[in-house]
Amino acid sequence: MTYISAPLPNLSLLWGRDARENTPLHEQFSAVFEKIRKQALQAELNRELPFEQIRLLKESGFTALRVPVAHGGLGASLEDLFSLITALAKADSNVAQALRAHFGFVEHLLFEPDGPYRTKWLDRLGAGQTAGAAAAEGPASKRDLFSTTLSQRDGHWVINGSKFFTTGSLYADWLTVTGTTEDGQTVKTLAARNDPGLEIVDDWDGVGQRLTASGTAHFRDVHTEDDDLRYGNTAFPYSQAFFQLYHLATVAGIARSAATDVADAVRRRKRTFSHGNADLPAEDPQILEVVGHVFSGAYIAGAAVERASRAIQAVADSPASEIELTVARAELEVWQVQDRILPLVLEATTALFDALSGGATLRVVGLDRHWRNVRTLGNHNPRVYRTRVVGDYAVNGTLPPAQWRVGVA
Numbered sequence: 001m002t003y004i005s006a007p008l009p010n011l012s013l014l015w016g017r018d019a020r021e022n023t024p025l026h027e028q029f030s031a032v033f034e035k036i037r038k039q040a041l042q043a044e045l046n047r048e049l050p051f052e053q054i055r056l057l058k059e060s061g062f063t064a065l066r067v068p069v070a071h072g073g074l075g076a077s078l079e080d081l082f083s084l085i086t087a088l089a090k091a092d093s094n095v096a097q098a099l100r101a102h103f104g105f106v107e108h109l110l111f112e113p114d115g116p117y118r119t120k121w122l123d124r125l126g127a128g129q130t131a132g133a134a135a136a137e138g139p140a141s142k143r144d145l146f147s148t149t150l151s152q153r154d155g156h157w158v159i160n161g162s163k164f165f166t167t168g169s170l171y172a173d174w175l176t177v178t179g180t181t182e183d184g185q186t187v188k189t190l191a192a193r194n195d196p197g198l199e200i201v202d203d204w205d206g207v208g209q210r211l212t213a214s215g216t217a218h219f220r221d222v223h224t225e226d227d228d229l230r231y232g233n234t235a236f237p238y239s240q241a242f243f244q245l246y247h248l249a250t251v252a253g254i255a256r257s258a259a260t261d262v263a264d265a266v267r268r269r270k271r272t273f274s275h276g277n278a279d280l281p282a283e284d285p286q287i288l289e290v291v292g293h294v295f296s297g298a299y300i301a302g303a304a305v306e307r308a309s310r311a312i313q314a315v316a317d318s319p320a321s322e323i324e325l326t327v328a329r330a331e332l333e334v335w336q337v338q339d340r341i342l343p344l345v346l347e348a349t350t351a352l353f354d355a356l357s358g359g360a361t362l363r364v365v366g367l368d369r370h371w372r373n374v375r376t377l378g379n380h381n382p383r384v385y386r387t388r389v390v391g392d393y394a395v396n397g398t399l400p401p402a403q404w405r406v407g408v409a
């Protein structure tokens with residue numbers, strides 16, 4: 001059979017297009033995403049941290065997606081956000097995850113009462129400033145008490161201690177910090193990235209998501225403002241579902257990237273085996289079946305994220321009297337998506353190698369990063385506990401538990 005060169009197919013037809021992919025928002029950011037995609041592989045291979053990519057997103061207005069228009073943002077919906085995070089993660093999942101804490105902070109502000117605190121921070125984020133995370137602590141940290149402390153010194157508040165998993169903070173203007181006061185209260189506040197007492201170390205050593213700056217932050221008398229302190233559990237109602245679905249949207253983007261890569265590799269490949277089924281891999285039915293399998297995984301992952309994003313949007317749109325029910329519904333939907341997406345995409349990012357040969361395992365090709373990145377994201381908030389919650393509700397009617405914490409009991 002003669003190999004005939006044909007126009008590149010529109011691969012998005014295979015994983016589906018939700019309604020939001022036809023909106024001006026996707027068109028607005030498509031060129032930025034494409035620039036990021038073109039840099040992603042070399043950044044991974046050479047460990048080039050994505051400062052430039054984050055800058056492009058800030059300047060384009062992407063980081064102000066959910067900030068209300070009155071504060072300089074785009075006022076996008078949650079469904080828009082998760083659709084765009086999937087698209088960004090397809091370009092580079094490191095960049096997408098690096099903004100997770102930032103978008104979570106925006107949601108926190110949207111549920112804050114009107115006042116100077118809310119206005120100040122929405123104005124800053126609407127102008128392009130970003131926030132990173134500084135909540136989780138090291139392996140020896142206690143489950144119910146943060147070792148990072150906030151105390152008063154010389155008439156103002158200071159932060160002291162160390163944090164682990166400070167995802168995105170190396171690229172951010174501010175860090176959202178959780179700690180404990182001298183009288184044992186849990187408190188959340190913000191610290192300036194350029195404070196002289198704040199040191200962020202790029203020591204994240206995970207197998208995947210290597211460029212997310214998810215390493216250590218050291219606080220030595222770092223200043224914070226009194227009116228930025230928020231005591232107790234200040235999480236917005238759907239925070240658990242939001243942060244988990246953000247991971248899953250990133251996984252769906254990785255699935256699309258993996259599918260695109262394997263299709264491109266098979267399309268370009270000329271070498272084949274004597275015991276194959278055709279003279280070109282692109283015409284070998286067994287190879288095409290493998291590629292189809294990978295695309296099916298990407299389709300299901302994207303569709304599941306889209307469906308679950310509606311449940312979270314419903315919480316944000318609900319009156320206060322219905323919040324508890326809509327939160328439970330959203331969490332149960334997201335936990336079910338989490339249970340199925342992760343093994344599905346892990347399997348697909350392994351199976352893609354069956355469509356290629358030994359050369360596909362070369363580090364310079366970078367196909368291994370897809371599996372490594374999904375595996376790393378899948379270990380955040382283990383799905384086994386979330387799946388148990390779904391089963392407990394199905395059998396016993398037990399609603400999902402309140403805020404989750406991690407540490408030594």
